[in-house]
Amino acid sequence: MLRAAGVGIGDEVVVPAFGNVEVTEAVVQVGALPVFADIDPLTYCLDVTAVEAVVTPRTAGVVAVHRFGRSAEIARLHALGRRHGLLVLEQAESEAPYDETAQRRERAAYLDAKLRGVRTPDGGAGHTYQQYVVRVPGNGRPDRDAFARAIRSRGVDCRVPVKTPVHRLPEYRRCVSLPETERAAEETLALPVDAALTRREMQRIVSACNALGGLLQPAL
Template structure:
């Protein structure tokens, strides 16, 4: 993912590329394939996308590109990265853009996401950030409470009820060889411990939605804080 785009931006051996660790494993592999060095920066407290301020702090004289990702259908902060590029004279290469933001399928997913947002309590549900579109390619919530133990227990309980909940990023890229780094990325670690993808697709029926909401509400006392 992204090798040709990075090469076209001038990334080569020995260069540094700033990118998110959360959801950035395939891009990090593309960076390594070019002989360049992935430099991981933290994500935003909401939205799961690369934080422009954190990315700028990671820029050095060896930085050849900054790579924000559109993650789970949430667009990155394009104005923020345009300003970073202007100020630091570093190209920004956006990868992972979700096509069809104005499609009927995306519009349907937005309606379903809005419905879930009014029904699921106790979970931190995704919402589009100001001025940034969200196609809800995946409906990723945060399960509050005691981090990974509560999130994993909630997932197991949902799956026992036939709800195919998945952990979207089991391990951030900066903790996996050969990309391992000693970067301290607190928002990335928090997202990796709390994030859970609930089933949502444009063909979802009212019955399926009701089943999902009912399963979540039935597990309200599972974690330290109510899960739904």
């Protein structure tokens, strides 16, 4: 899409650094320069204000990536694109069947109501919960990685959704300030909400997480 739109050498394209190195690679492949903008801490998608802050006369476009089943602010990004004459592209997530999405939402609602000691996701309109991503603040009692090890030992199949932001990878290292991106990479953990999960398995997730809840309070 970038090549078809005429984006190439000398152009800049604004992209998120939180996940999806493939987006950055696509920009490089057409000869353009990827420019990283910070994310909104609730949606994990590009923050529109942060995008506008990095726009220059060389900016040709923006690639918005929908994240974890939550949509980017496409209407605002298109408005920004019109103001600056920018191409706005989207990378969408694969859509699950309606019944599967409904079941994931049901499981997400259960976790929202039961979990303690972690910050549950901001639902928002239309959230499909491709991944159920919580925050485990790194205050030393324990941090996200220690928390993940502990609940895995209790049989919960969790995963770190983004281990290293793209702007910290050796081939794309940039000296830029992306505090929300880096905080999200340090704190986020995806818990299972698969449609196939049984009630007993959902209870195990809650029990494992809540058993550590007391350890997650800020140190005095």
